[in-house]
Amino acid sequence: MPGPPSPSQDTLDADRALVAAVLDRRPGAFERLVRDYQNLCWHIVDRMVRHPDDTRELCQEVFLRIHQSLHQYRGDSALKSWIAQVAFSVARRHLERKRIPVTDEGDDADGLSIAERIGSGFNLEASTADAQIAAHLHAAIEALPPLQRTVLALYHLEEMPIGEIARLTELAEGTIKSHLFRSRKRLREILETRIGATP
Amino acid sequence: MSVSDNTPIDDAEWQAQERAMRAAPGRATHQLDASYRLVANALRSSPRSEPPVDFAADVASRVVSLEAGFERLLSRILMAAFVVLSGITGAIYGGELWQALGQEMGDGGSAWILAVMACVALSWCGGRLLGLTVNAGSRTQPA
Numbered sequence: 070m071p072g073p074p075s076p077s078q079d080t081l082d083a084d085r086a087l088v089a090a091v092l093d094r095r096p097g098a099f100e101r102l103v104r105d106y107q108n109l110c111w112h113i114v115d116r117m118v119r120h121p122d123d124t125r126e127l128c129q130e131v132f133l134r135i136h137q138s139l140h141q142y143r144g145d146s147a148l149k150s151w152i153a154q155v156a157f158s159v160a161r162r163h164l165e166r167k168r169i170p171v172t173d174e175g176d177d178a179d180g181l182s183i184a185e186r187i188g189s190g191f192n193l194e195a196s197t198a199d200a201q202i203a204a205h206l207h208a209a210i211e212a213l214p215p216l217q218r219t220v221l222a223l224y225h226l227e228e229m230p231i232g233e234i235a236r237l238t239e240l241a242e243g244t245i246k247s248h249l250f251r252s253r254k255r256l257r258e259i260l261e262t263r264i265g266a267t268p
Numbered sequence: 269m270s271v272s273d274n275t276p277i278d279d280a281e282w283q284a285q286e287r288a289m290r291a292a293p294g295r296a297t298h299q300l301d302a303s304y305r306l307v308a309n310a311l312r313s314s315p316r317s318e319p320p321v322d323f324a325a326d327v328a329s330r331v332v333s334l335e336a337g338f339e340r341l342l343s344r345i346l347m348a349a350f351v352v353l354s355g356i357t358g359a360i361y362g363g364e365l366w367q368a369l370g371q372e373m374g375d376g377g378s379a380w381i382l383a384v385m386a387c388v389a390l391s392w393c394g395g396r397l398l399g400l401t402v403n404a405g406s407r408t409q410p411a
Contacts, residue, residue, distance in 0.1 A: 100328035111319045121317065128319065132327045133334070206310030225289060225311040250277045253285045256307045257300075 076147035084148035091139055102148075103132050109149060110156040112227065116219040117160035117171075119211070127163055131156045153229075154237040157219070164215055172216040172248075202260065209259045217252040224249055 076084075087105070090098035110131050115124045134155055142151060164171050210218060220238070223229045231249070235242040281300065288304030289311075320326075370378045 097328075099331060100324050103324035103327050107319045107323055111323075112316055115317050124317070125320070125323070128323070129327055129330065133331065136331050202306055203310045203313060206307060207314050210311065210314055221311055222314070222316075225308065226314070226316065246282075247277060250282055250285065253304065253307055254281065256310070257303045260303055260306055 076150075080147055081144055084142075085144040088139055088142050088144070088148065091136070099136060102135075106149065106152045107132075109153055109227065112222065113153055113156040113219060114160045116222045117157070117215045118163060119215075123163065127159050128156070131159050134159070150233055150237060153223075153233075154239075157237050158239075160215075160219075170214060173214045202264070205263060206256060206260060209256055213252055213255075217248050220245055220248045221252055 087098065087102055091102055107128065110128050111124060114127045114131070115121075118124055118127065131152070135152060142148065161171055210221065213221070216238070220234055223234050223237075224231070231242050231245050235245045238245065284298075284300045285304050285308075288301060288308040291301075291305055291308070366378070369381060373380070
């Protein structure tokens with residue numbers, strides 16, 4: 070499997086310039102860095118913890134950590150990957166502290182399938198309506214374990230390559246591919262069960 | 269419903285998932301592709317929250333106040349260390365130094381040194397008092 074594509078030289082140069090400006094304490098430089106990457110950080114943390122207050126607090130922690138350790142940034146990889154890695158690690162530690170499982174362990178520990186967890190308020194008559202299908206799938210995505218939910222969001226919404234997701238989550242590329250495959254398969258099964266289609 | 273960790277990846281199904289992710293809007297001819305297109309659309313359109321508008325400014329101001337607090341703490345620690353070391357040095361060598369100065373400058377010398385030290389101490393105290401008064405005044409003024 071190919072590794073993540075290298076960031077362009079322009080991206081790396083822009084990242085290095087921004088980091089140098091922050092380290093030189095140029096007015097507004099750190100605020101610009103936060104503004105440039107706050108959506109990515111928020112997205113990752115929010116997908117992991119699903120709690121608005123915790124998300125805000127954890128994102129603040131992410132950027133404070135980044136500010137403290139910015140002198141360690143060597144500019145070999147994109148700042149985006151580094152920030153995403155810190156965001157993921159802060160969110161994962163938060164879930165571990167709260168003893169919330171980051172991923173499922175094969176069988177559902179609480180004995181509930183995702184289909185059961187998302188409730189049964191589903192209108193079969195109108196099951197082919199796109200909006201309802203989308204709403205049902207959104208609920209199913211929400212019910213996925215934090216890691217799978219985040220990996221799907223990074224791959225589909227942030228359009229991050231598997232290699233980059235593997236690096237920021239510190240998991241093997243094969244594991245990420247497996248999570249993607251299994252999560253999407255699970256969503257398809259939920260969809261087909263609900264609309265009564267045969268696979 | 270759960271698929272165990274070691275479920276092998278079916279290559280044909282993986283390709284269907286990837287095709288669906290990159291597919292342009294439209295109907296798929298194959299059932300598997302059609303299902304995965306719905307899944308991919310749902311993933312693309314899944315709601316995402318955004319940080320509050322003041323988030324960046326808020327974080328930046330927190331960093332500034334943390335840095336200022338750290339610098340204040342550091343300067344207080346250094347000042348305290350200076351005072352303690354000065355006291356220790358004075359206690360150990362102060363007597364000898366005082367005698368040596370007295371011998372060098374004669375009988376009136378010691379009195380002049382005391383007078384200069386008192387002037388310095390009074391000026392410093394006066395400066396501090398003035399600073400405190402100005403700060404208190406600026407705090408009580410209406411914005």
